[in-house]
Amino acid sequence: MSKSLSIIFNKAPYGSQSGRExxxxxxxxxxxxxxxxxLFIEDGVYQLLDNQQPDVLYMKNHSPTFKALDLYGIETRLIAEHxxxxxxxxxxxxxxxxxxTSQETIKQVISESDFVFML
Known part of the structure; x- marks a missing residue:
């Protein structure tokens, strides 16, 4: 049986490389x-804002790459509604x-994961 990994995006997309990493x-x-x-929680919800323009900060826009999650078979993609x-x-x-989804659902997904990764 394969292991499960929850990746938690909890920081804004620019100011650090954690979102891209x-x-x-x-x-x-x-x-x-x-x-x-x-999983997108706290300021990580900003990762998914459409029409970002980081070029004004001389940074590359990595947000369109989130569209590839489905292509890679990453089916569980949740945003904390709160x-x-x-x-x-x-x-x-x-x-x-x-x-x-609710915070409770996200907590449940995390608790059921074999590994959790967050930067």
Whole structure:
């Protein structure tokens, strides 16, 4: 039986490389037939904002790469609804790559995972 890995995106996309690095880890781990779960909590919900323009900061926009999660077989992609509400973000403002859910569901997904990775 394959192991499961929850990757938790909890930081804003720019100001650190953690979002890009976690995305790379998720895609690489998927190549090893692990069950990968991408979870977006706290400021990590900003990772999925559509129409980002990091070029003004002289940074590369990695957010379109989240569209590849499905291609790599990463089926569980969840956003903490509470964190969206807290930040005044609507589902329509996000890339259509994940579904909103409760904090309780995210906690359950994490507790059922064999490994949890967060930077």
């Amino acid at each position: 976690l995305l790379d880890i998720a895609l690489m781990a998927a190549a090893f037939d692990m069950e990968i779960k991408a 964190d969206l509400v807290e930040r005044g973000i609507t589902q329509e403002q996000l890339l259509p790559v994940a579904e909103t």
